[in-house]
């Protein structure tokens with residue numbers, strides 16, 4: 001490969017030295033591979049600046065912590081934070097946090113059913129004990 005991605009990026013920024021600029025231009029007329037690479041780089045760059053990539057990264061910064069999500073699920077969080085998290089999940093639709101919430105929900109359900117089983121076992125044991133007493 002004659003030009004590196006960095007050089008092509010620089011070409012797009014028009015920050016290559018003049019000779020190289022014109023060489024890229026000249027090559028672009030004949031070299032379809034180079035054209036493809038350039039189109040690809042433009043695509044990546046557009047996606048990075050204006051597209052989902054950027055939005056994703058920005059949202060990511062404002063993601064609540066896993067602990068906050070856990071408190072949110074338990075309803076043990078103050079209103080303002082709860083609202084923010086609901087907005088983040090439902091309006092922003094952050095996939096990362098949704099995955100986290102699903103995971104936390106599963107854990108909580110598991111914990112609850114373990115606790116229930118434990119209670120039931122305890123109840124049955126004491127019921128059995130009581131039965132034997134009478």
Ligand SMILES: [Zn+2]
Pocket residue numbers: 059060062063064088094095096097098
């Ligand atoms: Zn998030």
